[in-house]
Amino acid sequence: MRFKTLRDLDVKGHRVFLRADLNVPLKDGTITDATRIKETLPTLDLLLKSGASVVLASHLGRPKGAGFEAEFSLAPVAAWLKAQGCDLTLAAAVAGPEVEAQAAALRPGQALLLENLRFEKGETRNDEALSQALARLADTYVDDAFGCAHRAHASVAGMVAHFPPDRVAAGFLMEKELSALGRIMHDPKRPLLAVMGGSKVSDKIGIIRHFFGKADTILVGGAMTFTFLKAMGVPIGNSRCEEDKLDLALELRQEAEAAGTRLLLPVDHLVAAKPDAQAECAITQDQAVPDGQMGLDIGPETVALYTEEVRKARTILWNGPMGVFELDPFAAGTLTLAEEMADAAGQGAFVLVGGGDSVTAAAKAGVTGRLSHISTGGGASLEFLSGMELPGVTALER
Numbered sequence: 001m002r003f004k005t006l007r008d009l010d011v012k013g014h015r016v017f018l019r020a021d022l023n024v025p026l027k028d029g030t031i032t033d034a035t036r037i038k039e040t041l042p043t044l045d046l047l048l049k050s051g052a053s054v055v056l057a058s059h060l061g062r063p064k065g066a067g068f069e070a071e072f073s074l075a076p077v078a079a080w081l082k083a084q085g086c087d088l089t090l091a092a093a094v095a096g097p098e099v100e101a102q103a104a105a106l107r108p109g110q111a112l113l114l115e116n117l118r119f120e121k122g123e124t125r126n127d128e129a130l131s132q133a134l135a136r137l138a139d140t141y142v143d144d145a146f147g148c149a150h151r152a153h154a155s156v157a158g159m160v161a162h163f164p165p166d167r168v169a170a171g172f173l174m175e176k177e178l179s180a181l182g183r184i185m186h187d188p189k190r191p192l193l194a195v196m197g198g199s200k201v202s203d204k205i206g207i208i209r210h211f212f213g214k215a216d217t218i219l220v221g222g223a224m225t226f227t228f229l230k231a232m233g234v235p236i237g238n239s240r241c242e243e244d245k246l247d248l249a250l251e252l253r254q255e256a257e258a259a260g261t262r263l264l265l266p267v268d269h270l271v272a273a274k275p276d277a278q279a280e281c282a283i284t285q286d287q288a289v290p291d292g293q294m295g296l297d298i299g300p301e302t303v304a305l306y307t308e309e310v311r312k313a314r315t316i317l318w319n320g321p322m323g324v325f326e327l328d329p330f331a332a333g334t335l336t337l338a339e340e341m342a343d344a345a346g347q348g349a350f351v352l353v354g355g356g357d358s359v360t361a362a363a364k365a366g367v368t369g370r371l372s373h374i375s376t377g378g379g380a381s382l383e384f385l386s387g388m389e390l391p392g393v394t395a396l397e398r
């Protein structure tokens with residue numbers, strides 16, 4: 001890696017600004033999944049135990065950027081950390097004289113959690129005045145916010161330049177994420193298989209293209225299947241389809257062939273009149289979807305075909321579900337492949353889940369702990385795997 005990590009840094013007696021991605025899902029003020037907080041604890045714990053004080057910062061959701069909004073307060077995160085025994089105070093604001101005084105009063109082993117960075121409109125605008133105000137809160141900068149690395153925001157981009165290069169480092173989660181994603185991108189063990197699902201081809205074009213010539217095989221599932229099939233002249237009934245992406249779908253098939261990557265499409269589907277758990281389901285004879293029906297999961301023959309590929313692979317990237325797995329009748333394709341990928345990992349394959357819906361699907365399949373790496377960043381991992389530069393990483397590399 002072309003940047004310092006926590007191991008290269010002496011933090012004793014220093015005040016460290018720790019940018020984490022504590023953007024956890026909330027329901028009625030309660031955290032429904034604390035994974036992102038848990039994943040950043042090794043960094044926070046090490047800093048506090050090594051005699052640093054920590055100014056901890058994150059965004060949460062997408063507030064308007066016009067000051068405090070109770071719904072987006074980091075108070076639930078503060079409560080969660082305190083319940084873990086962390087000596088932490090929640091600041092009343094993001095920056096400013098009062099927060100500076102609170103930061104200055106921190107003793108080694110203590111943490112101050114700033115309020116939601118996005119309460120300041122300067123955060124998402126990468127505003128220079130906010131960057132300076134944040135930088136005044138500490139003498140050292142540590143970035144563990146992989147999930148936000150694709151955003152050129154003040155707390156992950158602009159403010160970093162205000163620290164001397166030898167006082168800037170990546171946290172353990174940032175390092176772990178980048179090295180796991182790097183294993184897929186650089187010199188993977190072959191065969192390299194990409195399992196791509198989800199509803200839109202347009203969301204996945206970048207990543208699919210980037211894997212042409214890199215992946216041996218790409219398996220396509222989810223509603224994006226039907227954009228490919230329609231482009232090929234196969235009847236798709238009422239299946240979801242991006243009409244304006246038909247030409248693109250054909251191009252992608254040609255590019256795959258030219259690059260020597262097999263792009264496999266489902267050979268049968270589970271169909272119903274609508275995505276409703278009570279709807280009557282049927283399995284198609286072939287790739288065609290009958291009139292009045294829509295494809296909602298891959299069919300059993302496809303599951304068998306895709307399973308073969310998973311079993312052969314030594315490196316697997318999984319990004320996106322194979323069907324409407326949120327509804328039990330349409331979950332089998334996704335859950336069976338999740339189970340197969342977990343078995344593959346058990347046999348020594350490196351299996352990476354690229355964040356987002358696939359993480360939820362892995363949890364539903366009960367295989368979370370058996371996969372090699374589950375990214376905490378959906379958008380960030382997608383952009384990284386599409387070959388795009390991540391502003392949050394570039395800032396560390398300076």
Ligand code: 3PG
Nearest residue numbers: 021023061147148378379
């Ligand atoms: C995420 O949840 O994807 C990250 O925390 C980034 O949040 P954003 O998509 O609102 O920028």
Ligand code: MG
Nearest residue numbers: 147378379380
């Ligand atoms: Mg996001």
